[in-house]
Amino acid sequence: MNEAMKIKNIEKAMEPLGISIKENFVYGYTEPGLLSSLTYGAFSSFVDMEHFLLIFIKEEVVLVGLTLMGDFSDSYIRIPRKDIELFHAKKGLIQYKLQLKIKDEKKITIKANKIIAAAKWQKANLAFLNTVHWYQ
Numbered sequence: 001m002n003e004a005m006k007i008k009n010i011e012k013a014m015e016p017l018g019i020s021i022k023e024n025f026v027y028g029y030t031e032p033g034l035l036s037s038l039t040y041g042a043f044s045s046f047v048d049m050e051h052f053l054l055i056f057i058k059e060e061v062v063l064v065g066l067t068l069m070g071d072f073s074d075s076y077i078r079i080p081r082k083d084i085e086l087f088h089a090k091k092g093l094i095q096y097k098l099q100l101k102i103k104d105e106k107k108i109t110i111k112a113n114k115i116i117a118a119a120k121w122q123k124a125n126l127a128f129l130n131t132v133h134w135y136q
Contacts, residue, residue, distance in 0.1 A: 002070035005118040023128040025055040028110040
């Protein structure tokens, strides 16, 4: 439980993918859509919410799937920078709203809370990525 919230576990999980991590990753999630909210009501976040580690590298953005319990789900997507048509990071009071538009795909919005109790690194990593303009 919460294995993806510990830096050593993240480093170990990224080794086979050849991805080096320092301050270049954050935890994020997508919210359930309107249809899920109408169908499942209060349970929609358990059914349709997706959780990720987002790793920003100069050449690509990697989305690593997480379970609801904060463990790695063995799924990931590598998105080359050349395939990203739009990236926008909006800083809010308690979270960042990250919008990503990939060629021939719909735009996705990922939210990243500034503070997470189980992930002490989140706030510092968000601040770092914001200062380097998310490697754009």
